[in-house]
Amino acid sequence: MIATGLSWQGSPQLNWLRFDGGLRWQAADKAQILHQVHVHEVAYGYDSQLLTPDEVAVRIPGIDAAAIPAFGAIWNPGEGWVDLSSLINYLTAGLIELGGEVITDAGIAFVKASAGRVRAIATERYGDIDVDAALLATGSNVPHMVAGFGVTIPDATTTALLIKTRPDRKPAARRRECAAGVVATHPDGAFAVDADWATPRIEVRPDGTYGVPAETIEELLAEASHVLTDTPSLSVETCGIGPKPVPGDGEPVLGRLGDVGGLHCRLHPQRRHAGDDHR
Numbered sequence: 001m002i003a004t005g006l007s008w009q010g011s012p013q014l015n016w017l018r019f020d021g022g023l024r025w026q027a028a029d030k031a032q033i034l035h036q037v038h039v040h041e042v043a044y045g046y047d048s049q050l051l052t053p054d055e056v057a058v059r060i061p062g063i064d065a066a067a068i069p070a071f072g073a074i075w076n077p078g079e080g081w082v083d084l085s086s087l088i089n090y091l092t093a094g095l096i097e098l099g100g101e102v103i104t105d106a107g108i109a110f111v112k113a114s115a116g117r118v119r120a121i122a123t124e125r126y127g128d129i130d131v132d133a134a135l136l137a138t139g140s141n142v143p144h145m146v147a148g149f150g151v152t153i154p155d156a157t158t159t160a161l162l163i164k165t166r167p168d169r170k171p172a173a174r175r176r177e178c179a180a181g182v183v184a185t186h187p188d189g190a191f192a193v194d195a196d197w198a199t200p201r202i203e204v205r206p207d208g209t210y211g212v213p214a215e216t217i218e219e220l221l222a223e224a225s226h227v228l229t230d231t232p233s234l235s236v237e238t239c240g241i242g243p244k245p246v247p248g249d250g251e252p253v254l255g256r257l258g259d260v261g262g263l264h265c266r267l268h269p270q271r272r273h274a275g276d277d278h279r
């Protein structure tokens, strides 16, 4: 996003890109974890503020401060959220405008290199496409594919569940992380809700598809409703499950791959916090 110069501020067309802060808190028995997260964030220079419930009530509209334990919550003013479909459409339009071509049905692809540099992308349906440079960005498959070039990237990919609710009449303005998980807003006023604690409840079926118990979805929605003020009970519009790519040490990977000229790779996790755990 930085590379494309995107900015949500003063740009109403980009209402799907928000960096207007995130609030995070933990259940009452996990004050120590929240404190560790705050100390960790401050140590690496991330803007992290500890707010009391009273301060939350004053500064963060839409949050029921009664849901926040007495030891408070972490406020990250720089936290953000992107609606991925909107971002993909935006980037695609920009690329085409610059004379680029987007191929979405190439099937399985892999990088061909020889004599120390990248030569082509071999594709299932379009054969070899000659290239001067390539960026390997195949999500959870990156660690496996870079191994073919003698590079090791430890893999900590998880499977994630994300629920999009039906749009709410009064969209709230901010992203929230709470004991329940993460609640974020979509441009149409719907909420996106997910939580790490739901991951162990995801079933991978023998045919490779995913499932999750209906009670887990109800529990997530109930928790989300609980922390929002002025919000009617939430209902599911879509429910997505899939791999969430994460490098082993949680740090983003971006750069040239080994000694192969023109070949780069990218594996970028969503931001994780020290002390993140499962309920």
Ligand SMILES: Cc1cc2nc3c(=O)[nH]c(=O)nc-3n(C[C@H](O)[C@H](O)[C@H](O)COP(=O)(O)OP(=O)(O)OC[C@H]3O[C@@H](n4cnc5c(N)ncnc54)[C@H](O)[C@@H]3O)c2cc1C
Pocket: 081, 082, 083, 084, 107, 108, 109, 110, 137, 138, 139, 140, 141, 159, 160, 161, 162, 192, 240, 241, 242, 243, 244, 245, 266, 267, 268, 269, 270
């Ligand atoms: C259900 C769900 C919902 C999410 N919603 C949001 C959201 O709304 N906002 C947000 O910020 N984050 C969201 N996330 C997290 C987000 O999806 C990931 O952080 C992000 O998609 C990672 O992008 P990526 O390009 O690295 O990998 P991916 O999005 O996984 O893309 C990699 C692509 O490469 C393809 N591929 C792999 N190997 C090959 C191969 N050999 N040949 C050809 N193609 C290959 C894969 O099929 C895949 O399409 C969500 C995650 C999940 C699981």
